[in-house]
Amino acid sequence: MISLNRNSCECCFRSLTNISLIYIYISKVRRFVVLYTECVQYACDTVIPRKCSVRRLKLPWWSPDLEGLKKDANTKKRRIRNAASSRRPYVVEESVRAKEAYKRAAANLHTTSWKQFFTAQDRESIWDDAYRVIRDTGKNREDVLLINDSGQTCNPHESAVLLANTFFPDDQVDTDNPYHTELRRRTDGSVCPPETLDISSEMDLPLERDGAFACGLASSWEHFKFIFLSYHEEVKRIDKF
Numbered sequence: 001m002i003s004l005n006r007n008s009c010e011c012c013f014r015s016l017t018n019i020s021l022i023y024i025y026i027s028k029v030r031r032f033v034v035l036y037t038e039c040v041q042y043a044c045d046t047v048i049p050r051k052c053s054v055r056r057l058k059l060p061w062w063s064p065d066l067e068g069l070k071k072d073a074n075t076k077k078r079r080i081r082n083a084a085s086s087r088r089p090y091v092v093e094e095s096v097r098a099k100e101a102y103k104r105a106a107a108n109l110h111t112t113s114w115k116q117f118f119t120a121q122d123r124e125s126i127w128d129d130a131y132r133v134i135r136d137t138g139k140n141r142e143d144v145l146l147i148n149d150s151g152q153t154c155n156p157h158e159s160a161v162l163l164a165n166t167f168f169p170d171d172q173v174d175t176d177n178p179y180h181t182e183l184r185r186r187t188d189g190s191v192c193p194p195e196t197l198d199i200s201s202e203m204d205l206p207l208e209r210d211g212a213f214a215c216g217l218a219s220s221w222e223h224f225k226f227i228f229l230s231y232h233e234e235v236k237r238i239d240k241f
Contacts, residue, residue: 061113069102 076095083091146159154162176184 061109063109066102066105066109069098069105073098073102 073095076091076098079091080088080095143156143159145156146154146162148154148158148162173184
């Protein structure tokens with residue numbers, strides 16, 4: 001992808017605003033899409049702050065002595081790379097001993113911490129947390145049945161059908177606009193002659209005109225429609241778009 005800094009991205013916005021999209025060749029469509037993606041990514045990085053978390057897990061049984069053993073083990077491990085061939089066996093052995101000492105101390109502190117925790121609990125309080133979770137956990141609620149237009153309560157199957165028909169109604173031919181009519185004629189295998197309709201120049205695509213280029217990437221809806229219809233096959237081969 002094209003690498004852009006802040007100044008170049010600002011120039012991209014200006015160039016995309018003033019460019020005449022009708023003269024973009026097929027070979028430049030891929031570059032235009034990459035440029036558009038870079039501009040959107042730059043705008044998102046500028047406006048939306050990235051989530052940066054430096055929070056580290058703090059173990060209750062961790063101690064400064066154990067931290068020192070960890071640093072010593074890492075230091076001796078790094079010395080292996082710079083050790084001479086004559087001293088390499090000694091350095092490796094020293095690193096292994098430091099690592100074993102660190103692991104043994106960590107295991108002992110871990111076990112001691114658990115022993116102290118269970119020693120401080122009596123027979124009843126050790127299960128208080130488990131009982132609290134069981135007590136506060138709500139029971140599974142049954143699905144609420146829907147009510148149809150006539151005021152009758154539907155059974156589970158009828159409720160599912162009503163919900164599906166509400167959000168995904170049946171495809172009605174009488175509600176089609178000219179674009180859907182032409183699209184239906186092309187896809188249903190009909191042999192009837194096409195209507196006198198120029199789909200490339202007189203028909204509006206089912207896209208929102210006000211939101212297509214709200215960022216000023218183009219000043220003409222007709223230009224975008226021309227690009228979309230002319231280079232649809234080229235853009236379709238781009239996997240991410």
